[in-house]
Amino acid sequence: MSLDFTLAIGDDALVAAQRLGEWTSRAPEMEEDIALANIALDQLGAARLLLTYAGELEGAGRDEDDLAYLRGDREFRNCLLVELPNGDFGVTMAKLFFLAAYQSPLYTALAGCADERLAAVGAKARKESAYHLDHAALWVKRLGDGTEESHRRMQDAVDEVWPYVHELFAPDPAAPVDPSTLRADFDATVSAVLDEATLTRPETGWAPGGGRDGLHTEHLSYLLAEMQVLHRAHPGASW
Amino acid sequence: MTGAREAVAVVVDPEIRVVTIDELGILRAVDEEPGTGRVVVTITPTYTGCPAMDVIRADIRRALAAAGHPDAEVRTVYHPAWSTDWISDTGRAKLAAAGIAPPAPRGDGTVVPLTLAVRCPRCGSPETTQISRFGSTACKALWRCGSCSEPFDHLKAL
Structure with a gap:
């Protein structure tokens, strides 16, 4: 149904924003620092719209802040992919590339869905997502088709993150957009970029999941602790 | 008291202060409710996460109050999505x-x-x-x- 779906994709965006924000002041070059912060900001923007709407669908009077700051890890519905640690820059780019290759067709499909609120978010976010995909793909190609060292590390990153992409496409026929319908688009994007990057697409085997049911890796709790501590320590504070 | 539309149209973008929100296409509508004098301003963000939106909302209210329209509401819409083609x-x-x-x-x-x-x-x-x-x-x-x-x-x- 719409609430679970909205919460899931809203949490994807929120957790991705928090992870990408960790790169601020630590990226390998200043332009990349700004780029990652900008992408994080786009993700946060989408998360705010989606969580606000999720709160309205729930009908319990919770707003975006209540949902972001006052839920525990078991109540989050994000995929495992976004909560994984940043790793090295290659891992971060592999994560961002797979996420954007999923979000881009997702938002495009949402733009045409029957739910007007989700359609508006989709129409807005797909334009931003296209830039994220372009940026991440550029790095995957540059590192994959770069030096021996960068190639090795980019391939390692793709191999490490790949098992976590399958969860994104678990069928949900009742959702406004059934995620399983996005898989073909995702596969086409990934194959084209990996080919150009001289990287090998991993075999599909182990496929961890559970994020959509609130069953997360231990990494999410630490991420939430950092994200939520201020809000919880000073309830109702504003500036 | 000057017109609400004129007052809002000159509000500048807080991050690119050489252009107004009207010229950027952020300002979508200014409606005055007949009788009550209440002004409803409709804006749309350039990017979903644009941090300038709160400042823009505050600046719109301030401009309206200064122009004699203290009763104002700023609504944010996301559809249709902003496009750079809307920049004048x-x-x-x-x-x-x-x-x-x-x-x-x-x-x-x-x-x-x-x-x-x-x-x-x-x-x-x-x-x-x-x-x-x-x-x-x-x-x-x-x-x-x-x-x-x-x-x-x-x-x-x-």
Whole structure:
């Protein structure tokens, strides 16, 4: 149904924003620092719209802040992919590339869905997502088709993150957009970029999941602790 | 008391202070409710996460109050999604004059990575290269001119 779906994709965006924000002041070059912060900001923007709407669908009077700051890890519905640690820059780019290759067709499909609120978010976010995909793909190609060292590390990153992409496409026929319908688009994007990057697409085997049911890796709790501590320590504070 | 539309139209963008929210296409509508005098302003963000929106809302209310319209509401809409095609010709000219290369027309509705020449807003040379597709604000990319060597901001086509 719409609430679970909205919460899931809203949490994807929120957790991705928090992870990408960790790169601020630590990226390998200043332009990349700004780029990652900008992408994080786009993700946060989408998360705010989606969580606000999720709160309205729930009908319990919770707003975006209540949902972001006052839920525990078991109540989050994000995929495992976004909560994984940043790793090295290659891992971060592999994560961002797979996420954007999923979000881009997702938002495009949402733009045409029957739910007007989700359609508006989709129409807005797909334009931003296209830039994220372009940026991440550029790095995957540059590192994959770069030096021996960068190639090795980019391939390692793709191999490490790949098992976590399958969860994104678990069928949900009742959702406004059934995620399983996005898989073909995702596969086409990934194959084209990996080919150009001289990287090998991993075999599909182990496929961890559970994020959509609130069953997360231990990494999410630490991420939430950092994200939520201020809000919880000073309830109702504003500036 | 001046007209509500005129008062709101001159509010400048807090991050690109040379252009107004009207010229950028952020301002969608200004409606005065007959009888009550209540003003409803409708705006749309350039990017979903644009941090300037709170300041823009506050500036709109302040401008309206100063123009004799204390009863004002600012609504934010997301559909239809903002496009750089909504930036007016005056807005484009002001951006260029301030050293920010204005966006090319977006055309057919898909985001195309721009490989077309972006002209340097300082010397007009088309020999420019993109340094980073993300710049000092969500809506800008960073470019450099090969002729005069100056770096400059480019408002990304969206």
